[in-house]
Every structure is written in C-alpha cells, then in structure tokens.
Amino acid sequence: MSTVVVSGLGVAAPGALDVETFWANLIAGRPAFAPAAALPDSGVIVGAVEEGSTFADLPIPLPAACDRNAVLAVAAAGQALTQAGLVPGTVAPERVAVVLGNGGGGLTSLDVQYERLFAQGKRPHPFSVPRAMGSSSASWVSIAYGAQGPCFVVASACASATHAIGVAAALVRSGAVDVAITGGTEAPLSRGTLLAWNAMKIMSRTGCRPFSRDRDGLVVAEGAGVLVLEREAHARARGLRPDVAVAGFGSGADAGDIVAPTADGMARAMRAALQDAGLSPAEIAYVNAHGTGTRANDLTEVQAMRDVFGAGALPPTSSIKGSTGHSLGAAGGLEAVATVLAMRRALAPPTAGLDDPDPELALDAIPLTARGMAIPAAMSNSFAFGGLNASLILRRLN
Structure with a gap:
C-alpha cells in the first residue's frame, strides 16, 4: 500500500x-x-x-x-x-x-x-x-x-x-x-x-x-x-519533493436523526481516521473543525472531540467558515487545502469573528489571530445532515 x-x-x-x-x-x-x-x-x-x-x-x-x-x-x-x-x-x-x-x-x-x-x-x-x-x-x-x-x-x-x-x-x-x-x-x-x-x-x-x-x-x-x-x-x-501525506481517513453514520448531529457518530469517524493513520490522539497538533457556527453543531463537535482527545487535551482548533462561509459539499475540499497550507507554513489559521469565545465549549479555537506552530499531523473534519461523518488525517513527511 x-x-x-x-x-x-x-x-x-x-x-x-x-x-x-x-x-x-x-x-x-x-x-x-x-x-x-x-x-x-x-x-x-x-x-x-x-x-x-x-x-x-x-x-x-x-x-x-x-x-x-x-x-x-x-x-x-x-x-x-x-x-x-x-x-x-x-x-x-x-x-x-x-x-x-x-x-x-x-x-x-x-x-x-x-x-x-x-x-x-x-x-x-x-x-x-x-x-x-x-x-x-x-x-x-x-x-x-x-x-x-x-x-x-x-x-x-x-x-x-x-x-x-x-x-x-x-x-x-x-x-x-x-x-x-x-x-x-x-x-x-x-x-x-x-x-x-x-x-x-x-x-x-x-x-x-x-x-x-x-x-x-x-x-x-x-x-x-x-x-x-x-x-x-x-x-x-517526477522530481517533486512531497511534504504532506494523506495518512488516514475515517467515516461512518450516526444512524440517528436526519438533521440533529450526535457526538458518538462524529467521534467514531475521528477514531477510525486515527486508526487508519496509525496515530494516537496526542499526536494531532491541530484540528480544522467543521465549525458551522450553529448552536447545535459547534457544541456537538466539541463534545465529540472531548470523547476522542480527552476533556483536558483538546488540540488547538479553528474553523475557516468564519472567513469562507459554508460551501456545503465543497467545504471539506477548501478545509483540506487550508490544513495542508497550515502544515507547510507552520501557521494555524484563526477562527474569524471569534471575539467572544463560548465558555461552555472550553476550546482553544485560535480566536481572531493566526498562530505560529509546528503541525506535524492534523485532522480535518466534516459532519453532514443525515449523520454522515468524515475525518481526514494529514501528516508532514520527513
């Protein structure tokens, strides 16, 4: 393989x-x-x-x-x-x-x-x-x-x-x-x-x-x-020197509600991606979240991340939808591009518009200002109506 x-x-x-x-x-x-x-x-x-x-x-x-x-x-x-x-x-x-x-x-x-x-x-x-x-x-x-x-x-x-x-x-x-x-x-x-x-x-x-x-x-x-x-x-x-690999992918269905998300289904997709990549949660330096800006999605996504990473161990996380909006079926493509760029440039994009972080979420969502940081491995998540969940793991190559 x-x-x-x-x-x-x-x-x-x-x-x-x-x-x-x-x-x-x-x-x-x-x-x-x-x-x-x-x-x-x-x-x-x-x-x-x-x-x-x-x-x-x-x-x-x-x-x-x-x-x-x-x-x-x-x-x-x-x-x-x-x-x-x-x-x-x-x-x-x-x-x-x-x-x-x-x-x-x-x-x-x-x-x-x-x-x-x-x-x-x-x-x-x-x-x-x-x-x-x-x-x-x-x-x-x-x-x-x-x-x-x-x-x-x-x-x-x-x-x-x-x-x-x-x-x-x-x-x-x-x-x-x-x-x-x-x-x-x-x-x-x-x-x-x-x-x-x-x-x-x-x-x-x-x-x-x-x-x-x-x-x-x-x-x-x-x-x-x-x-x-x-x-x-x-x-x-061909003479290229590749620096980022798609290391893992996980997906699955909530088998629940047609519009209301569940943390369990999201967490299963993230765990499957980590297993496919052969990485532990602690090795993920940055998460590019689905982060739609709705009350239910953001809360459920953070609950799922707590399940996967541990409540006190959530990696720095941001959503680019504060800048790009939600391009629906294209969103994961734009977010994967953003994640690759963040890894290559050692710079995590901020969550635009986040001048008042929700204390209930207790999440380091990189508010307003980009953050310089090494990102050897990252996760990019997408969660859809119908309980359709997908997670990618990207990693830097030596």
Missing part, C-alpha cells in the same frame, strides 16, 4: 480565485460575505465567488451544458494540476482519477429551468439534464484535463468533499491509479436553494462566528477546493 501525497492545490472561494489570496484571507481572518443577489432586500448574506481571469483562462470553452458548480471545479482543478506540474502527457490518462464531492448537483441550472417552465411557460433548455446531473462537475474536469481513469462524484451533503478525498486516497494507495484529482465543488446561491436553507432558520444575517458565545447560524457559500493526490514514489520520480 503506497503513501499518498499532496502534490497540488487549487481553489475558487469567496474573495479568492487562487491559493495565495485564499490563504491571505484566512490568515487575516477576513470574511468575504455580501447580501444575497438572489434574495434582494431579505437580509440574507452569502459567500459568493467573483468571476475573474481564472474563469477566462480555462482550457476549454465551457458550453451551455455546464452548470456553475462545474465551472468552479474546472477552475480549481486547473490550478492544482499546474501546481503539481502535471501537464498533458505527464501521466497516462487512464491512470488519472477524478473523484469530487458535490452535495446538490446543478442547483443553479435547476432553478433556471423551473422558472422557465413554471413561471415563463417555456420549454426546458435541451441541456437541462447534463447541467443538473450530480456527476457533471467530475465529468467536466475529466473532459477539460483528459483524465480517463475512474471518474465520479460522492454526495454526502456537507461531508461530500471529505468523503471524496478519502475515496480518492484509497484509489491511489491501492495502486488502482497513479494520480487523483479530488476535493469538492458547490454552487448553491440560487433563489430556490437559499429560500430552502432560510426556511430551516439556521442562517445568520450578521456573519458566521464558529464557537462564539453569540453564534447564530451559518452563511451559505459557493466554492471549490481541489487537491491532486499521487503515490509518493510516483511524485518523486
């Missing part, structure tokens, strides 16, 4: 169309929220990705059959492949997999077509199905970059990207493929989708403040976070 290393990173995030800008925003604790264009005068705020040169420079002209979630994925994947030095012809195309997480599929396209049909009385667009289908983002990445290996989307709501990275790492580790393009993408800022989230009464009008005493909900966002994974020997043969 091969060591799986990270050789490339790419993002399309609120306030950032490249990895360096993304990192600068995280370290500054700079949120990128704005009023929802799809719900004017509602007070709802979102994290939207601005279009820019990244989209203009894509390797294929994305046609009318392409939803925005696929555009974000193709843009982020291109950055990751460039950083990895994987130009066409570098790897046999049948040895390159594409495994992406996506919670909702072509949500923007669905909204547009339903409005055409029911409000305007027009026929659906001929490409409505390829726009909306849940696997379209993986297909477009495959088409754009010539990847002919296993290609599919993992859908597990807000844990989709973390599940996708775990599955992709398993493909590489087993030798089934040499390279995997993985992570997640989501474009949920359509009117219908935002109205549906708003109906759940968990959206903040003032900003996402994970682990804060006055936290009042999440901020829905769009985005894509993509990693290129490959066998360590394969990367070294």
Whole structure:
C-alpha cells in the first residue's frame, strides 16, 4: 500500500480565485460575505465567488451544458494540476482519477429551468439534464484535463468533499491509479436553494462566528477546493519533493436523526481516521473543525472531540467558515487545502469573528489571530445532515 501525497492545490472561494489570496484571507481572518443577489432586500448574506481571469483562462470553452458548480471545479482543478506540474502527457490518462464531492448537483441550472417552465411557460433548455446531473462537475474536469481513469462524484451533503478525498486516497494507495484529482465543488446561491436553507432558520444575517458565545447560524457559500493526490514514489520520480501525506481517513453514520448531529457518530469517524493513520490522539497538533457556527453543531463537535482527545487535551482548533462561509459539499475540499497550507507554513489559521469565545465549549479555537506552530499531523473534519461523518488525517513527511 503506497503513501499518498499532496502534490497540488487549487481553489475558487469567496474573495479568492487562487491559493495565495485564499490563504491571505484566512490568515487575516477576513470574511468575504455580501447580501444575497438572489434574495434582494431579505437580509440574507452569502459567500459568493467573483468571476475573474481564472474563469477566462480555462482550457476549454465551457458550453451551455455546464452548470456553475462545474465551472468552479474546472477552475480549481486547473490550478492544482499546474501546481503539481502535471501537464498533458505527464501521466497516462487512464491512470488519472477524478473523484469530487458535490452535495446538490446543478442547483443553479435547476432553478433556471423551473422558472422557465413554471413561471415563463417555456420549454426546458435541451441541456437541462447534463447541467443538473450530480456527476457533471467530475465529468467536466475529466473532459477539460483528459483524465480517463475512474471518474465520479460522492454526495454526502456537507461531508461530500471529505468523503471524496478519502475515496480518492484509497484509489491511489491501492495502486488502482497513479494520480487523483479530488476535493469538492458547490454552487448553491440560487433563489430556490437559499429560500430552502432560510426556511430551516439556521442562517445568520450578521456573519458566521464558529464557537462564539453569540453564534447564530451559518452563511451559505459557493466554492471549490481541489487537491491532486499521487503515490509518493510516483511524485518523486517526477522530481517533486512531497511534504504532506494523506495518512488516514475515517467515516461512518450516526444512524440517528436526519438533521440533529450526535457526538458518538462524529467521534467514531475521528477514531477510525486515527486508526487508519496509525496515530494516537496526542499526536494531532491541530484540528480544522467543521465549525458551522450553529448552536447545535459547534457544541456537538466539541463534545465529540472531548470523547476522542480527552476533556483536558483538546488540540488547538479553528474553523475557516468564519472567513469562507459554508460551501456545503465543497467545504471539506477548501478545509483540506487550508490544513495542508497550515502544515507547510507552520501557521494555524484563526477562527474569524471569534471575539467572544463560548465558555461552555472550553476550546482553544485560535480566536481572531493566526498562530505560529509546528503541525506535524492534523485532522480535518466534516459532519453532514443525515449523520454522515468524515475525518481526514494529514501528516508532514520527513
């Protein structure tokens, strides 16, 4: 079984169309929220990705059959492949997999077509199905970059990207493929989708403040976070010097409530990831938390961490959702990118907006200011509606 290393990173995030800008925003604790264009005068705020040169420079002209979630994925994947030095012809195309997480599929396209049909009385667009289908983002990445290996989307709501990275790492580790393009993408800022989230009464009008005493909900966002994974020997043969490995993955289900999380299920996923990595809880220096900013999620997540690490031994922990918002099925991809960067730069990103930590949580959530620290091993967690839990362990290579 091969060591799986990270050789490339790419993002399309609120306030950032490249990895360096993304990192600068995280370290500054700079949120990128704005009023929802799809719900004017509602007070709802979102994290939207601005279009820019990244989209203009894509390797294929994305046609009318392409939803925005696929555009974000193709843009982020291109950055990751460039950083990895994987130009066409570098790897046999049948040895390159594409495994992406996506919670909702072509949500923007669905909204547009339903409005055409029911409000305007027009026929659906001929490409409505390829726009909306849940696997379209993986297909477009495959088409754009010539990847002919296993290609599919993992859908597990807000844990989709973390599940996708775990599955992709398993493909590489087993030798089934040499390279995997993985992570997640989501474009949920359509009117219908935002109205549906708003109906759940968990959206903040003032900003996402994970682990804060006055936290009042999440901020829905769009985005894509993509990693290129490959066998360590394969990367070294190409002249790379890999420094971070995907060491472990754990997942499982609460088998409980469709929306209410349980600490037991989260803890099982974390323990499974630690066991897969062959590490003890004490060896984890930093946790990138799911940290949505809702009352229930933050409390339950900390309870699960106490179960795994011990009440008095929780490692420094932060949530980047105070800066990026919650990009649903893409969140784990952006958070994995952030965790890799934190390890490489020995700098843990802060939890933005955390100027009044909740004393009930008793958590070192790295409030407001980034913290310099060596991070030889880290955990990145995603927990989703339906009780779908996923945890990644990343470790530095010597």
